[in-house]
Amino acid sequence: MSKAMWACCALALLTTPVMAQPAPLSSESARFQAQDLFGLEVASDPQINPDGSRTAYVRQTADIMTDRMRPTIWLIDVRTGQQTPLVATAGSHSQPRWSPDGTRVAYISTAEGGGAQLFVRWIASGQTVRVTSLPNTPTGISWSPDGTRIAYSVLVAGQAPKLGTALAKPEGAQWAPPLEVIDTVTYRADGQGYLKPGYRQVFVAPADGGGARQLTQGDFHHGGDLSWSPDSATLYLSANRGADWQREAADSEVYALDVRSGVLTALTDRRGPDQSPVASPDGRRIAYVGYDDQRMGYHNTRLYVMDRDGANRRVLTGGLDRSVQSPVWSHDGRSILIAYDDHGSTTVGRVSLDGAVTTVVQGLSGADIGRPYSGGDFSLADDGSVAFTRGDALRPADIHVLRQGRQTQLTRLNADYLAGKTLGAVQRLEVASSHDGRAVESWLTLPAGYVEGQKYPLILEIHGGPFAAYGPHFATDNQLFAAAGYAVLSVNPRGSTSYGEEFANLIHHDYPSHDYDDLISSVDAVIARGVADPDRLFVTGGSGGGVLTAWIVGKTDRFKAAASQKPVIDWASFVLTADNPAFFARYWFGEYPWENPEAYWRRSPLSLVGNVKTPTLVVVGDEDYRTPVSESEQYYSALQLRGVPTALVKIPGVGHSLAVRPSQNAARISAILAWFDRYKDGAPTPTTAPAAPAR
Secondary structure: OOHHHHHHHOOEEEEEEEEOOOOOOOOHHHEOOHHHHHHOEEEEEEEEOOOOOEEEEEEEEEEOOOOEEEEEEEEEEOOOOOEEEEEOOOOOEEEEEEOOOOOEEEEEEOOOOOOOEEEEEEOOOOOEEEOOOOOOOOEEEEEOOOOOEEEEEEEEEOOOOOOOOOOOOOOOOOOOOOOOOOOOOOOEEOOOEEOOOEEEEEEEEEOOOOOOEEOOOOOOOEEEEEEEOOOOOEEEEEEOOOOOOOOOOOOOEEEEEEOOOOOEEEOOOOOOOEEEEEEOOOOOEEEEEEOOOOOOOOOOOEEEEEEOOOOOOEEOOOOOOOOEEEEEEOOOOOEEEEEEEEOOEEEEEEEEOOOOEEEEEEEEOOOOOOOOEOOOOEEEOOOOOEEEEEEEOOEEEEEEEEEOOEEEEOOOOOHHHHHOOEOOOEEEEEEEOOOOOOEEEEEEEOOOOOOOOOOEEEEEEEOOOOOOOEOOOOOHHHHHHHHOOOEEEEEEOOOOOOOOHHHHHHHOOOOOOOHHHHHHHHHHHHHHOOOEEEEEEEEEEEOHHHHHHHHHHOOOOOOOEEEEEOOOOOHHHHHHHOOOHHHHHHHHOOOOOOOOHHHHHHOOHHHHHHHOOOOEEEEEEOOOOOOOHHHHHHHHHHHHHHOOOEEEEEEOOOOOOOOOOHHHHHHHHHHHHHHHHHHHOOOOOOOOOOOOOOO
């Protein structure tokens, strides 16, 4: 199909400005620069107290001396908006949770050095007690309704397997480290490295300090979101305790745990993950989320309710074609609040017990500000007030509250800092895919100082997942590209979430495929609008976006340069080396590589590397265990052997996220921009690939 025909079928059906340009360009220094990554703050995890008068939240601030985002806990008076630091000493502080009477806040902190521990702060006196002394970090903290105890889960160390007998080492000798023997299906995890032997167990500890008691036992992981019965006698949790739990990774059940005896009773029993149980205020019902596992690449997670003994299970959100999460009962027990993504943004909805869904608040934003992913947090007070995080395309998330029908913004963390910056305005686009005419939504970030009628180089920036979604959210990557004079296109092609189960599963056992057409159609629409210069197109993306970047340059030479970040290049090697081997082959292919190698090869970007002429940068963290480093190294080597201009950028000490530390994020974007700038206005043609040796 010709470029003209592409543009014709991909003309924008709708363009909506998401946020106007805040100020005219005054000078080059007014643009968003890499150094500005150290000036940003982000709000997350708002926890409103039971009477709705105060909200605790986590405030993340970049520390230029440690090169890390440092979380602290702050307290906001909902009526006046006055902020005070609650826990802001040296260290990392997170997960604030109010006691049922609103007089204390439990939280996780490294304030005393060493590992993270559970603390409790008395609000009136400001006094603090450390509740735990653990070798590993506790998670899922939950107050008992009577306020006397706190439940949490934590990894309990186990014995590593052994084979053979080690020699006796002479005293004082310096020998090599001992052998490491692994016998588990999942033995490493991105962000954690090689997993320590042991299992996550549930504990309960006195809220004012003292010895904790382990409640769960066995060679299984227990925990998730913990919820108490109103009488403080039972804990509800999720666990996968099946005989083949290591290979059936998505088959957890909801359990009732008797706090006194430690007896576990399964309340669900279907194939599929049931999790996030929450007891109703009267204790008669349990709300939870899950789905019937159909072995699809994507399933809508639905809200269910059942009696406290597991009887009368029924779905409440069967009519809502979206995945839901974070269920919370209203104080009167007549409805349940949930969060779900819709068209790239997170919405808080109210679900009545007859399944009716109404909107509470829309437009939530999350704490990931590198790229414009959907997300956001909320909490509910007894009086119905809702605290939540919301930002927009030009500001990271702040804390807002909905109280008595009125929404109020409580923080403006970046208002002063970003007021003097000229950012790229963001517009919503919707195009018809050249493949089948389906509507495809995207967001276009214009260059800083954009002049209408002028054509600019365009970066197609593709999200990962692939089951994820971009939206109208602040993104430092996009703003740094915009400051360098590029327009940036963030597309939600088929396979993206927040558009329904059918749209997501259009790539089931067929990825990459026609998502390529969705992406190219969106690019052509921007060209047709006169914004993008068709002779200066670039493409990048991470994870699933790295896959599609490598796929695109294997199918077209339209892009001047590419940067494939943390890609999968060979699906057969990926499913056997990634950090969840029990999941990827089963759900994304339905067969193992040795059962149908052709299916794996047909969808692997490596199969197209013989077509690539586009100069392609490869970027990966050297501790990536999700899309392992070997995937990037394979692609780099293949491009080198073919004589295609390439370079390999490895980010030290970083896993799949690629953006753990601000300086590394800045360096990554700088490297990509330098690569694109090298080829923006023409460059030497690729060298001729070496001839195959004679046989």
